[in-house]
Amino acid sequence: MEVRSPTGQRVWGVACDLFYREGIRAVGVAEIAERSGVGKPSIYRSFESKEQLAVTYVQAQAAPSHAWLDAARAACPDDPKAQLRHVIDALADRISEPGFRGCPLANACVEFPDRDHPVHRTAGALKAEYLEMLAELVAPLPVRDPQGLAYMLQMLVEGANVSTQIFSAERSAAALKEAAERLIRSFMDR
Amino acid sequence: MEVRSPTGQRVWGVACDLFYREGIRAVGVAEIAERSGVGKPSIYRSFESKEQLAVTYVQAQAAPSHAWLDAARAACPDDPKAQLRHVIDALADRISEPGFRGCPLANACVEFPDRDHPVHRTAGALKAEYLEMLAELVAPLPVRDPQGLAYMLQMLVEGANVSTQIFSAERSAAALKEAAERLIRSFMDR
DNA sequence: CCTTCACCGTACCGATCGGTACGGTGAAGG
DNA sequence: CCTTCACCGTACCGATCGGTACGGTGAAGG
Numbered sequence: 001m002e003v004r005s006p007t008g009q010r011v012w013g014v015a016c017d018l019f020y021r022e023g024i025r026a027v028g029v030a031e032i033a034e035r036s037g038v039g040k041p042s043i044y045r046s047f048e049s050k051e052q053l054a055v056t057y058v059q060a061q062a063a064p065s066h067a068w069l070d071a072a073r074a075a076c077p078d079d080p081k082a083q084l085r086h087v088i089d090a091l092a093d094r095i096s097e098p099g100f101r102g103c104p105l106a107n108a109c110v111e112f113p114d115r116d117h118p119v120h121r122t123a124g125a126l127k128a129e130y131l132e133m134l135a136e137l138v139a140p141l142p143v144r145d146p147q148g149l150a151y152m153l154q155m156l157v158e159g160a161n162v163s164t165q166i167f168s169a170e171r172s173a174a175a176l177k178e179a180a181e182r183l184i185r186s187f188m189d190r
Numbered sequence: 191m192e193v194r195s196p197t198g199q200r201v202w203g204v205a206c207d208l209f210y211r212e213g214i215r216a217v218g219v220a221e222i223a224e225r226s227g228v229g230k231p232s233i234y235r236s237f238e239s240k241e242q243l244a245v246t247y248v249q250a251q252a253a254p255s256h257a258w259l260d261a262a263r264a265a266c267p268d269d270p271k272a273q274l275r276h277v278i279d280a281l282a283d284r285i286s287e288p289g290f291r292g293c294p295l296a297n298a299c300v301e302f303p304d305r306d307h308p309v310h311r312t313a314g315a316l317k318a319e320y321l322e323m324l325a326e327l328v329a330p331l332p333v334r335d336p337q338g339l340a341y342m343l344q345m346l347v348e349g350a351n352v353s354t355q356i357f358s359a360e361r362s363a364a365a366l367k368e369a370a371e372r373l374i375r376s377f378m379d380r
Numbered sequence: 381c382c383t384t385c386a387c388c389g390t391a392c393c394g395a396t397c398g399g400t401a402c403g404g405t406g407a408a409g410g
Numbered sequence: 411c412c413t414t415c416a417c418c419g420t421a422c423c424g425a426t427c428g429g430t431a432c433g434g435t436g437a438a439g440g
Contacts, residue, residue: 007418023303025215029398039419041400050398101303109356110300113213113291127356151353151361152369158356159349163341166299166317166348171341179342182376183369197388219428229389231430240428 008046011036016057020104024054025111055122061104062126069133080140087137088180091157092173095164102161143187156180198236201226206247210294214244214309215301245312251294252316259323270330277327278370281347282363285354292351333377346370
């Protein structure tokens with residue numbers, strides 16, 4: 001999956017940007033080629049097909065989220081609640097960034113609803129991975145159902161991501177923080 | 191926007207089904223025509239364009255959600271908390287139904303990220319309407335920030351809808367109910 | 381029986397989709 | 411200086427996109 005040539009790298013960068021901003025289905029390979037300043041064949045020298053390019057794009061989008069979990073763990077060791085808050089804050093901050101257009105993985109799943117489609121499969125698998133990592137972060141908390149809390153927080157984040165595309169980014173970011181805090185507290189009290 | 195002819199009605203029904211199940215961008219007018227048992231020109235006798243057909247589809251999908259709010263109001267008059275629970279339960283039940291594929295309005299916004307696109311505009315406006323109606327339902331509750339609670343609940347529902355497409359429907363439905371309950375309670379206590 | 385007219389589907393439109401055959405170019409190596 | 415070879419873009423492929431021109435058909439009305 002590693003793209004070696006510089007041309008391939010540029011194509012891939014342009015594709016990621018366009019896929020995220022306009023959606024995978026909405027972007028044609030001709031547009032990617034034009035904005036990359038290369039011919040279409042150059043794209044197919046680095047990638048088997050548009051589908052594989054999309055899959056590669058999806059895979060790359062998951063990395064930062066995973067890194068945040070590690071960062072949170074490193075930032076507040078031995079304080080699981082602070083770690084959780086750290087992660088939620090990072091997600092809320094990302095929402096507030098200009099140009100934010102929701103979670104690329106979730107968007108990909110919506111664009112390709114067929115669960116057997118390679119793009120959907122890839123995005124879904126990465127989401128499941130992420131959920132599991134989130135659950136591990138929640139696990140040390142003194143709560144009765146950490147798995148449940150993790151799933152609810154994940155849902156809340158997903159909701160904030162989508163709401164940003166429909167309503168307001170600031171409102172969604174603030175609501176995410178507050179709702180997550182309330183949810184966590186409701187699990188901690190007793 | 192009213193479709194009068196029986197042919198138009200059938201086309202519209204088929205289009206709604208396909209748009210919801212496979213996505214608006216993924217479905218071509220030729221497929222709609224074929225599955226409706228009519229020629230393509232018959233579609234354009236009832237609808238100006240595919241875009242207008244998509245807008246009509248989006249508009250129709252909002253009606254049931256609006257009806258649920260009224261139903262909840264009628265089912266438990268003078269008990270706003272029960273009304274809220276009623277609505278959440280209805281949304282959770284819909285998630286559990288086979289063939290559920292998330293909120294058609296939210297999906298449309300993801301498929302057409304450009305906020306000026308007619309489909310996105312229409313879906314967004316209806317979502318805003320719905321949020322306002324939800325806020326009116328929450329308003330009578332003895333809480334400090336009913337607007338905030340309404341927005342968080344909306345986010346939670348959105349998250350459950352998306353999570354259903356990525357993870358499991360049952361898990362999302364259950365988590366939606368529990369998280370909503372916890373959120374509401376956290377606003378009511380004190 | 382003939383005309384009218386609403387309605388319909390075949391067959392087509394140009395544009396764009398993802399993808400490729402192939403000739404050209406430029407640096408490396410003899 | 412000539413050959414080799416990796417790399418590239420032009421120009422094209424068939425398929426499909428949304429949309430339409432137009433000839434055919436069948437019931438209503440005289």
